[in-house]
Amino acid sequence: MKACRIHSLFLLAALIAVPACGEVQNPNTNDGVDADPGDQFDGGVGDPDAMPDPGDLDPPETILDDVPASLVNTGSATISFHASEADCTFFCRQGESGSFSDCSSPVTANAVSDGPQMFAVYAVDPSGNVDPTPATHAWVVDTVAPVVTISIGPNNPTADSSGTFGFSANETATFECVTDGSASSCTSPVSKSGFADGNHTFKVNATDPAGNTGSATWAWVVDAAAPSITITSKPPLWTNSRTGNFGFTAEAGATVECSMDDPTSYGPCDSSTSALFTNLAANTSHTFRVRATDGAGNQAVASYTWNIDTIAPTVTILNKPNDPTNMTSASFTFNVSESATLSCLLNGSSGACDTSSSMTYASVPTNQDDTFQVKATDAAGNTGSASYTWTVDTKPPDTTITGAPNGTYPIDYITLTLSADDPNATFRCQINSGTVSSCSSTLNLTKLGYGSTVKVAAWAVDALQNVDPTPAVVSWTNTPGLILHYKLDSDLRNASPLGSVHDGSGTNIGFTVNGKIGGAVTFKGNKSSYATMPDTVVPMSNDDAYTLSLWMTEAKPQTDTEQRFLFSFEDLGGGISAYRQNSQKNELFFHLTTDTGKTNGTTIQLVPDGFMNLIFECPAAGKDVTVYLNGNAVATIRNPDGGRVFSVGQLKALVLGMNSVFVVDDVRVYNKVFDGKGKCTEIIGGTWDPVKLACFAP
Numbered sequence: 001m002k003a004c005r006i007h008s009l010f011l012l013a014a015l016i017a018v019p020a021c022g023e024v025q026n027p028n029t030n031d032g033v034d035a036d037p038g039d040q041f042d043g044g045v046g047d048p049d050a051m052p053d054p055g056d057l058d059p060p061e062t063i064l065d066d067v068p069a070s071l072v073n074t075g076s077a078t079i080s081f082h083a084s085e086a087d088c089t090f091f092c093r094q095g096e097s098g099s100f101s102d103c104s105s106p107v108t109a110n111a112v113s114d115g116p117q118m119f120a121v122y123a124v125d126p127s128g129n130v131d132p133t134p135a136t137h138a139w140v141v142d143t144v145a146p147v148v149t150i151s152i153g154p155n156n157p158t159a160d161s162s163g164t165f166g167f168s169a170n171e172t173a174t175f176e177c178v179t180d181g182s183a184s185s186c187t188s189p190v191s192k193s194g195f196a197d198g199n200h201t202f203k204v205n206a207t208d209p210a211g212n213t214g215s216a217t218w219a220w221v222v223d224a225a226a227p228s229i230t231i232t233s234k235p236p237l238w239t240n241s242r243t244g245n246f247g248f249t250a251e252a253g254a255t256v257e258c259s260m261d262d263p264t265s266y267g268p269c270d271s272s273t274s275a276l277f278t279n280l281a282a283n284t285s286h287t288f289r290v291r292a293t294d295g296a297g298n299q300a301v302a303s304y305t306w307n308i309d310t311i312a313p314t315v316t317i318l319n320k321p322n323d324p325t326n327m328t329s330a331s332f333t334f335n336v337s338e339s340a341t342l343s344c345l346l347n348g349s350s351g352a353c354d355t356s357s358s359m360t361y362a363s364v365p366t367n368q369d370d371t372f373q374v375k376a377t378d379a380a381g382n383t384g385s386a387s388y389t390w391t392v393d394t395k396p397p398d399t400t401i402t403g404a405p406n407g408t409y410p411i412d413y414i415t416l417t418l419s420a421d422d423p424n425a426t427f428r429c430q431i432n433s434g435t436v437s438s439c440s441s442t443l444n445l446t447k448l449g450y451g452s453t454v455k456v457a458a459w460a461v462d463a464l465q466n467v468d469p470t471p472a473v474v475s476w477t478n479t480p481g482l483i484l485h486y487k488l489d490s491d492l493r494n495a496s497p498l499g500s501v502h503d504g505s506g507t508n509i510g511f512t513v514n515g516k517i518g519g520a521v522t523f524k525g526n527k528s529s530y531a532t533m534p535d536t537v538v539p540m541s542n543d544d545a546y547t548l549s550l551w552m553t554e555a556k557p558q559t560d561t562e563q564r565f566l567f568s569f570e571d572l573g574g575g576i577s578a579y580r581q582n583s584q585k586n587e588l589f590f591h592l593t594t595d596t597g598k599t600n601g602t603t604i605q606l607v608p609d610g611f612m613n614l615i616f617e618c619p620a621a622g623k624d625v626t627v628y629l630n631g632n633a634v635a636t637i638r639n640p641d642g643g644r645v646f647s648v649g650q651l652k653a654l655v656l657g658m659n660s661v662f663v664v665d666d667v668r669v670y671n672k673v674f675d676g677k678g679k680c681t682e683i684i685g686g687t688w689d690p691v692k693l694a695c696f697a698p
Helices: 009-016 677-684
Strands: 023-025 032-034 062-066 076-083 089-094 101-103 107-110 115-124 135-141 148-152 163-169 174-179 182-186 190-192 198-207 213-222 229-233 244-250 255-260 274-277 284-293 299-308 315-319 330-336 340-346 349-351 358-361 368-378 383-392 399-402 407-409 414-420 426-431 437-439 442-445 453-461 472-478 482-487 500-502 530-532 546-554 564-570 575-580 587-593 599-605 611-618 625-629 632-637 653-657 662-670 687-689 694-696
Touching: 062 115, 062 135, 076 115, 076 135, 107 115, 148 198, 148 213, 163 174, 163 198, 163 213, 229 284, 229 299, 244 255, 244 284, 244 299, 274 284, 315 368, 315 383, 330 340, 330 368, 330 383, 358 368, 399 453, 399 472, 414 426, 414 453, 426 442, 442 453, 587 625, 587 632, 599 632
Parallel strands: 407 472
Antiparallel strands: 023 032, 062 076, 076 107, 089 101, 089 115, 115 135, 148 163, 163 190, 174 182, 174 198, 198 213, 229 244, 244 274, 255 284, 284 299, 315 330, 330 358, 340 349, 340 368, 368 383, 399 414, 414 442, 426 437, 426 453, 453 472, 482 662, 500 530, 530 653, 546 611, 546 662, 564 575, 564 653, 575 587, 587 599, 611 625, 625 632, 687 694
16 A cells, blocks of 8 residues: 655645645535645645655545435434545535535434435545545435325224225335234235124334335224113003003114014104104004114114003893892802903992902892992903892882771672782782682682681782781671662752663763762653663672662652653673553562573552562572562562572662652662561661661661
């Protein structure tokens, strides 16, 4: 290696001919640059002890040792260099232009900004030889990281357990994908799967050629669980309301939709916690659904089905007490058309029924109308009912007997009338000590006998078989005597007939005496007129004899010769009639008719202008009839065939004829044969009137 000091004058001259080390020519411009004008020989050039070697004319070679890479991501770079000769000095410049300045290795180059960078250095050897080709190094400083964009990723949140990611950078870069902390190189797009529920991150690191790294992160939540949705209020399972009012709660953040009956059609709810439906169809079931959708798209549905029933149960009472009844207990069975809650009411007082189909009352109020009602309320609140009203009658009827004689009675048969305060009552009767048996309200008693006491007891029995506990009782003694007596008015001339008066043509003239039965009979009409006694039926026994008594006076002598009808005792089958004979003014003709239609007659002489008492003894069937005039037997009417004079046992009518000669003043019927004066006291306990020559009952 040659020395840098040359003490040769030749060399010095040569050196003088080139710039010294203190005046270095810019290798880039060849301009002389006075690096240190005041000390251009420092370092051996101007130092007498270090003079340049005039024989050294070779410039040194500048060599770069360490330089930054062609692209770096830092603004500070360390550059080291050396020269091919020893003891050289160096001049450096950073940038494309500008002055060189002395420097030493290593040099720190600080970039002012990102972008292309340039460094140049040349060596000057001790002889002042300058490297004409400075060593240079160019590089690029890039400190800006790439901008990463993730353009595709899963929804957040999402129910999908997989995801596809698309990403890019704003410059050329290599990519690293970090999924939930697990890194791997990647290129876009990237698909991942198997994400569990929870939080996840996908990070993309982009590194540019300078080594700058930018990143972007995609964070999301995998939520595959359905949101919570709960119906908190609702109609009862059965209701008769056509309104459905619902309350519900959903998971926070979820949206809710409501549906009625159609599971495929949802719409907005009234609010996030309620829904109201009105005018729903009756008598069918309905289903309400509320659907919650969370941010991940998971859906959950809560539903409720209930029934709207507006039809009340049908209640039918099957078995019940009779109406009316005298039973003081009551049992009922009934049927209800559907399951229901039952209550049984007696006269409005409610209580539980014995069973779902029966109710028994051991005791019910009596002698009134009772009402049983069974109510059935179904699950929807509809109430149906059935009721039954019946009468519990334990009050017995009260019995009354009318028509009974007081004390004694002259006839051995009688008709009694039974009645009760219950018009529908039936009767049971006992005659004397006989058997109690059913009887009608009209009680006909026959052949009671004379001289004995008759006792009749009657019990009224109502429709419920309630029996009068205290029967009606009547009693009397049968004693033959007067059974009919018409005592006529003493004013003979002004009295009126007892019954109907008919003229000769049959027309009813009709009048009464002072509104009562009574009065003498005086005829002033034509000869065909007659009067009928009132509708009084005198019972006549078929087996007994009878005495008919007629008291009359002669009003005026007979002056004409026509037959005059005087009177007639008759029934439906036979009878006795009396006529004034046509030519015999003082004679009466009696005509007898039996129930067989056979007739016979006789004539008697009258007492002129005086009181007359006619008595007809009518013995039993088949006997003759004896006629008494003023107590004396004056004639006998022969029975033509043994028949009865009064066939049906009743004196049906007393007919008084139109006759101005006689006035009838007293009519009597006895149920015993007697012979006028001698029998009056004996038979009927009567009094013989010696003036009227008639027997009068007491």
